[in-house]
Amino acid sequence: MNHYENAIETFGLTKKFGDFTAVNSVDFYIPKGEIFGLLGPNGAGKTTTIRMLCGIIAPSEGKGFVLGWDIAQDAESIKQNIGYMSQKFSLYHDLTCRENIRFYASIYRVPADEQSARVESLIDELGLREIANEQVRELPGGWRQRVALACAVVHNPPMLFLDEPTAGVDPIARREFWDFIYGLAGQGVSILATTHYMDEAEFCNKVGMMYNGRLIKIASPDTIKSEVPGFLLSIECNRPGKAEKFLRSQSNVLEVSLHGAQLHALLAKEEIKNAILKGLKKEGVEVMHYEFIQPSLEDVFISMIEEQASEEISE
Ligand SMILES: Nc1ncnc2c1ncn2[C@@H]1O[C@H](COP(=O)(O)OP(=O)(O)OP(=O)(O)O)[C@@H](O)[C@H]1O
Ligand SMILES: [Mg+2]
The missing domain is CATH 3.30.70.100 (Alpha-Beta Plaits)
Known part of the structure; x- marks a missing residue:
């Protein structure tokens, strides 16, 4: 494993699609073992930022490092060492929960003699035992999300990307989801999560507010609230x-x-x-x-966006 102090570091990270700038010179870092929440309205550039960091798409400008690797040069090393739960995650609907998790364990090359123990312990930790033998197609969204999370962490990645992991999930399930994430951070796993739910930002060590491709603010949830x-x-x-x-x-x-x-x-x-x-x-x-x-984070966020929008109009 690479030596690194910050799980993520970006410098002027930018993505353009033709003339359109989806991510505009973003600078941030995530210390090892911290949870960073990326917040922002639809189209702000959150998913595009994650896709660059996971080595799925190349940046147009700027630099990014994940677990010490350069995203422009070492995308393969990054992919093998991160967990990624995408916004439109894909599970195999005709496989059972257990089979899905096992399948990801083999893709991520969890050693064959460790696979069963790892899969069964995740099934317990995420409370999936009662549905472990059910086909994914039979399950409601909240369960699927948990299975997708199990798949994303089956190889014990030190860095986890979660793109709106709790969208459409009920509040109790969201809480359980975050308890699990918290536990991972406690074990030293670094996490980048996007969300639309402002209350979830409270679980993060730091939040970044994204708007129109820019990171307009990075701070702890408490700091942001105290700055109203x-x-x-x-x-x-x-x-x-x-x-x-x-x-x-x-x-x-x-x-x-x-x-x-x-x-x-x-x-x-x-x-x-x-x-x-x-x-x-x-x-x-x-x-x-x-x-x-x-004020809730949502209040502060709305206030920042209004301020930003009026600045852009007057520019
Ligand atoms: N492959 C692409 N080609 C052209 N434009 C794109 C592409 N991918 C994303 N975009 C545009 O870039 C902008 C940012 O998209 P992105 O998916 O990163 O936003 P987001 O913050 O994740 O939004 P959401 O909250 O809806 O998931 C959007 O305007 C989107 O339409
Ligand atoms: Mg998105």
């Missing part, structure tokens, strides 16, 4: 649409977003709350409940 410029007021009212319009017209309300029935308004100062509530009443909006809340 303002005070977040959550408002429950009878006419959220009308309230939203009013709040957007106020210069000291920095941002407004709708979360189901609740409006989140980012106030420049805590004191302006009273004026806002009065204003809403005047507009004929009845406020049932309000409170200052701790």
Whole structure:
């Protein structure tokens, strides 16, 4: 195995498809044993970044190192030593769960005399025993995702790429999934995971916010939350649409977003709350409940994207 300190390092990593830049000069690193979460809206460039790092597509510009290997020169070594659960992972539907995991064990050249023990221990660790003999085609999505994860880690890779591993999975299963990932990190496995679920970013040591091909921010989840410029007021009212319009017209309300029935308004100062509530009443909006809340990563993310978008417009 190569000597390396950081499982991933990139320098100006860029991917162009014709004139379109899908990944734009991305710099980041992942220390050994850490979980890095890549967040961002559809089309941000997350999957393209992963595909370059896994040695599947070549970068147009810049450099990337995975486990100390150069992605431009040592793609084969990288492929043999990483686990990759792709966004559209492929399992063999006519094979059982156990057969799928075994199949990946042989592709990844797990020594023949170790395969059975490894496959059976993964079946236990991931809670797959009751469905081990069922064909994958019979299984709901959440189970398939676990089987795909088992396949991705069957050769004990020191680096794992997970591209939206929990998309469409229920909250309890997502939690179990992350418990397993956490355990791997505890054993020194480095992990790069993409997700749309902001709550999952909380499981990461660091998150990178990606937008339009750029990594616009890298920080720990706590740091990102503590950097919100303002005070977040959550408002429950009878006419959220009308309230939203009013709040957007106020210069000291920095941002407004709708979360189901609740409006989140980012106030420049805590004191302006009273004026806002009065204003809403005047507009004929009845406020049932309000409170200052701790911003979620989603709030912060929306705020960063809005800031970035307005900068791009004014450029
Ligand atoms: N092979 C390709 N040829 C041309 N354009 C591509 C190709 N692959 C990706 N793109 C474009 O690059 C951009 C980034 O795509 P990518 O799949 O990396 O986004 P993503 O962040 O993973 O999005 P999602 O959250 O929807 O999975 C998109 O606009 C996509 O259409
Ligand atoms: Mg993707």
